[in-house]
Amino acid sequence: MPATDNLVEVENVNFAYDSRHILKGVNLGIRRGQVVAIMGPSGCGKTTLLRLIGGALRPTQGEVRVNGEAVAKLGHDELFALRRKMGMLFQFGALFTDLSCYDNVAFQMREHTDMPEELIDDLVLMKLQAVGLRGAHRLMPSELSGGMARRVALARTTALDPMLIMYDEPFAGLDPVSMGVIGHLIRRLNDSLGATSIIVTHDVAEALGLVDHVFFMSEGAIVTQGTPDELRASDKPPAHQFVYGETDGPMPFHYPADDYARDLHATEGR
């Protein structure tokens, strides 16, 4: 067991797609047992950071460690062994559309364990009960509402009791009630499983009411971090603009463009 108290450590990570720099020198540590949010405007590199932690991408520079293991240095089998201890909830749930809710939750149990079907049956129903959807176990994903699909996906994500749960925009496109339900479940599952959770989101109100710690990203770097209260009180311009939803600030309203007058074909003689 590593000496550090952090489950996830991101050290000086840079990431670029060809010449497009997405992450620039990101450093962060996520303590065991906490629920943390990585927030920031669209396109600031939040999801990329999550994919680096999950080993779906490799950093161009720097190191990401999960439970003391450098993710990018792991071979295929070791990475898959590490991923069995991780769960990831995708933006729209990513349920397998050809399997029922029940089979979706049972998927990992059947793929990774030799558990007898009776045991799997009990476990699946318990997981679905925890998200309030035991009664829907026979339904197909196409028969679920957005919020229900997200909850089934959450049950599937926690099927093998992961030590790290990652959420990619868990609140996107949900009504306020479903949003509250998902937020409540994230907290409850994290605490009951003794897991650590990372939520990537730009939903300020929901996330700040839920998490222990916030990392605020802008343009590929962490600009500020702290508890939700500290972030609310932050005077860093990007964080302030974001938390209070101001239309103009460091994040400009206009996409960079040529001179407006010239674009409108205005000439001096006209």
Added chain:
Amino acid sequence: MTALIDFLENLGGRATGSVHRLGFASRFLLLTLRNSGMCLRRFSLVAREIYFAGVLSLIIILVSGLFVGMVLGLQGYDTLVRYGSSSALGVLVALSLVRELGPVVAGLLFASRAGSAITAEIGLMKATEQLAAMEMMAVDPIARVIAPRFWAGVISMPLLAAMFSAMGVFGGYLVGVQLIGVDEGSFWSQMQAAVDFQEDILNGVIKSVVFGVAVTWIAVFEGYDAPPTAEGVSGATTRTVVTSSLSILALDFMLTAFMFRGA
């Protein structure tokens, strides 16, 4: 001059692009073969896909086979009767089907019925992040999604081609013997005497296996490689049907040239 250079550049770009893609597809096929162990051990995964690719294609294959056989019966009789050899109708129908029409037409139908469905399904699974989710659950999508579909196609195709041919022979019999009145005895006995198991049937089966590999390989690759958008998936589905149909026709010519040299 610049137009010429542009043209050459464009041509070269397309050529190298196609070669790159072919190389990528070949590596993908190797990866699929290397990751086939799991689905062959858990054969229920393949069986499920055989149902979707094979069993659900049965209706179109059987009905088409029947009609192709019936048309062969009409056209064949029309030609043969001029030479007074209408009793050879059975031979004509059977050889046309087992050597050529069975594998080729069943392959074309299989490409449009099952190949397009496989591409669309895999493409949509990718677009809705199901493949990424599977990978994050430490399950390899190549082993769990691609390999079972590939083997299901390879297994289904020869069976479908065989059923197409059988149905075609029956169609030829219906028209030739029942409708036109060709002698039933000579229809069957000449067919039995002239159709060779190794020369005709086995070569037909080899063709259908090759077409099965080609169509399913193209279908799974196009699906896996599709850009994760509605436009990307629709483009990939179209490419599957076009590329696999053309491949079937080209491969058929090559295989025929090797197999049947009139010796």
